[in-house]
Amino acid sequence: MYPVPSYPVKKGSIIDSHAHYNDHRFDDCREELLSKMYDLGVSKIINCGCDFESIEEVLDLSDKYDFCFSAVGWHPENVNEDEFDFARLDRIIKENKKIVAVGETGLDYNWRQDNKDRQKAAFHTQLDIAAANNLPVIIHDRDAHADTLEILKQHTPKGVVHCFSGSVEMAREVVKMGMYVGIGGVLTFKNGRVLKEVAADIPLERILLETDAPYLSPEPFRGKLNHSALIIYVAEKLAEIKGVSVAEVISVTAKNTEELFGI
Numbered sequence: 001m002y003p004v005p006s007y008p009v010k011k012g013s014i015i016d017s018h019a020h021y022n023d024h025r026f027d028d029c030r031e032e033l034l035s036k037m038y039d040l041g042v043s044k045i046i047n048c049g050c051d052f053e054s055i056e057e058v059l060d061l062s063d064k065y066d067f068c069f070s071a072v073g074w075h076p077e078n079v080n081e082d083e084f085d086f087a088r089l090d091r092i093i094k095e096n097k098k099i100v101a102v103g104e105t106g107l108d109y110n111w112r113q114d115n116k117d118r119q120k121a122a123f124h125t126q127l128d129i130a131a132a133n134n135l136p137v138i139i140h141d142r143d144a145h146a147d148t149l150e151i152l153k154q155h156t157p158k159g160v161v162h163c164f165s166g167s168v169e170m171a172r173e174v175v176k177m178g179m180y181v182g183i184g185g186v187l188t189f190k191n192g193r194v195l196k197e198v199a200a201d202i203p204l205e206r207i208l209l210e211t212d213a214p215y216l217s218p219e220p221f222r223g224k225l226n227h228s229a230l231i232i233y234v235a236e237k238l239a240e241i242k243g244v245s246v247a248e249v250i251s252v253t254a255k256n257t258e259e260l261f262g263i
């Protein structure tokens with residue numbers, strides 16, 4: 001089952017800018033959890049599809065639930081030797097009004113370093129598709145900060161670097177490009193020192209809150225099933241770092257998310 005926050009949250013005030021409710025870990029509680037989201041404090045959720053199978057699943061969720069929106073892309077971990085049908089991705093984007101971003105796309109050198117060129121090519125193509133459809137992008141960058149930044153500088157997209165794991169200097173560059181920094185449960189981890197420095201350094205107006213659910217549950221639920229209502233613990237930590245109220249963190253980051261994705 002899923003953990004329930006003990007922190008009082010205003011109903012329907014939190015936006016989760018990055019989740020995967022299609023994940024099989026939600027199979028025995030997905031409907032119950034999503035039906036309770038508003039009461040648990042959550043108003044909108046963006047689910048990210050990472051290949052054609054999960055894209056179908058997140059589109060089903062945004063068909064079924066008013067408050068669910070979709071991002072669609074080819075995750076770098078799925079960039080294998082098979083061909084990817086980018087024309088099909090483009091058609092899906094044009095056919096579905098609840099698709100609000102291209103992603104996840106980006107680079108993951110933690111997963112593989114032997115196919116960097118392939119990962120980069122897929123990233124470039126998806127940035128082009130996003131631009132052609134006037135959509136923002138949701139970027140996955142793991143152990144690939146320099147190449148990610150270099151490619152972003154070439155395309156200057158609207159978007160967010162999700163689950164940000166770069167340095168303060170990189171966060172400043174991202175903000176300078178007019179992009180956002182996605183922050184989730186890692187902010188509450190004891191070993192999340194660099195992310196805390198990033199959060200302290202960049203303006204709240206450039207931060208989006210996210211879960212990456214079912215992964216990366218914040219403390220005190222680290223290791224358990226993550227879901228959007230647990231964002232309150234990330235907001236609480238961010239409020240402490242910024243010296244502002246939790247309510248302000250939630251409302252400013254929700255506004256940022258609404259503006260970026262037009263939701």
Ligand SMILES: [Zn+2]
Pocket residue numbers: 018019020048104212
């Ligand atoms: Zn994700």
